[in-house]
Amino acid sequence: MRKILVVGAGQSGLQLALGLQSHGYEVTLMSNRTADEIRTGRVMSTQCMFHTALQHERDLQLNFWESQAPRIEGLGVSVAAPGSFDPGPSQRAIDWVGRLDGYAQSVDQRVKMAGWMETFAQRGGQLVIHGAAVSDLDYFARTYDLVLVSAGKGELVSMFGRDASRSPYTQPQRALAVAYVHGLGPRPEHPEFDAVRCNLVPGVGELFVMPTYTLSGRADILFWEGIPGGPLDVFQGVKDPAEHLSLTLELMERFTPWEYARATKVELTDAGGTLSGRYTPTVRTPVGRLPGGGLVLGVADVVVANDPITGQGSNSAAKCAASYLDSILGHGDKEFDEAWMRATFERYWDTAQHVTKWTNAMLGPPPEHVLNLIGAAGELQPAADRFANGFDDPADFENFFYEPEKTGAYLASVAGG
Known part of the structure; x- marks a missing residue:
């Protein structure tokens, strides 16, 4: 029986550990916190998982909260009229909602990761509560057939060098601020169904509002992304939750x-x-080299960390875990050498590159043809629906989003139809 160590108990690490466990691998999972510490701690993320990522969970029968979490059936875009908020409140220049082909869902990671971790242990997995350092992995690499690092923060990430050819930014592009709330009313434009709402304020930042399921049931996430140094960049140093919400x-x-x-x-x-x-x-190089010469493979956010402006973090983590699981299962009893590690990452990058390209594009000022596309979606429902479903399959943006000619041809075909 092959022995695999997974370091990090987030979406990708736990999904991968549970998937390998279900196929008979001897899996050890290292987490720096217990399930109870995760459950009673601070929120870790915003997350909205679309159909493909949810299906990976269903395939492993890990969709424990599917009947409880709100079904998100649409994705809406509102754009503030430039300058309309100075001196008074802003007005909307654009407002529409696209319908998703398959519903999306959001489950607070405190709920999901704690539940999955307990499931892993109940199924006989070895769970080690320890904040792993590079020196720990140096030792463990000798006793496991494969070490996977899915802990996206801290010392371990330093083992994976930045890939400058795939990383255009050297500074944060947004200041992030999240609040989970009860008591939010429905959007009056579509009170009969739930939707993620993306509110774009040109030159200032973005507000995302998404239904979720948390420790106390149905809730909503209010998520500001502010351009650094701008009027939304005011949350640094705010420790009091009430002040944060205010x-x-x-x-x-x-x-x-x-x-x-x-x-x-x-x-x-x-x-x-x-x-x-x-x-x-x-984006980082996927293989980490330990002081003793051993190799470890980076997973999800460790190797591809995108800004959350396109809501892809948990989706990418699920897709990475599914891709790596297939690569491991397909490798049989052969050695997990450096060539296999790099090939495994490149297979995932075939999907991840589309997320990175789209996310980086959305962080900059939108070019005229993109503004035209977003504006036209208010009049052309097929365009609104296609944009919304791009959150599930970002590869489709290649066909109608980046190049003015393709955007124009697509809008002409929709308008003509």
């Missing part, structure tokens, strides 16, 4: 009053329901 709502009232109108009675879900920070989008 700031979130003040900014909504000024920049997205149509969202603030349904948020006047919100309350934080719990004392750990806020999060803020920033990080630089980075």
Whole structure:
């Protein structure tokens, strides 16, 4: 029986550990926190998983909360009219919602990771609660057939060098601020179904609102992405959750009053329901070399970390875990050497490159043809639907998003139809 060590108990690490376990591998999972510590801690992310990523969970029968989490059937875009918020509240220049072919869902990672970790242990997996250092992996690499590193922060990431050819940014492109709330009203444009709402404020940043399932049931996530140094970049140093929520709502009232109108009675879900920070989008080389000569393979955020502006983090983690699982199963009893590690990553990169390209494009000012596309989607429902479903399959953006000629031809074909 092949022995595999997975370091890191997030979406990718746990999904991979549980998948390998189900195929008879002897799996050890290392986490720096217990399930109870995760469950009672601070929120770790925003997450909205679309159909393909959810299907990977279903394939492994890990969709424990599917009947409880809200079914997200649409994705809407609102764009504030440039300058309309100065001096008063902003107005919408664009507002539409696209319908998803398969519903999306969001489950608070405190709920999911704690539940999955307990399941892994109940199924006989070896769970080690320890914040692993490079020196630990140097020792473990000698006793396992394969070591996978899925802990996307801390010392371990330093083993994986930045791939400059795939990483255009050297600084964070957004300041991030998250609040999980109860009491948000429905969007009056579509009270009969749930949708993720993407609110773009040109030159300022973005507000994302997404339904979720948390420790106390149905909730919503209010997520600001602010251009560094701008009016949304005010959350650094804010430790008090109530102050964090107050700031979130003040900014909504000024920049997205149509969202603030349904948020006047919100309350934080719990004392750990806020999060803020920033990080630089980075693609790293996939193979880490240990001091003793052993090799480890980076997983998901360790090797491809995108800004959350396109909501792809948990989706990419699930897709990476599924791709790596297939590569491991297909490798049989052969050695997990450096050539296999690099080939395994490149297979995943075939999918991940589309996420990185799209995300990096969305972080910059949109070119005229993209503005035309987003504007036209308000009049052409097929365009709104296609844009929305690109969140599930970002590869499709190659066909109608990046090049003015393809965008123009697509809009002409839709308008003609």
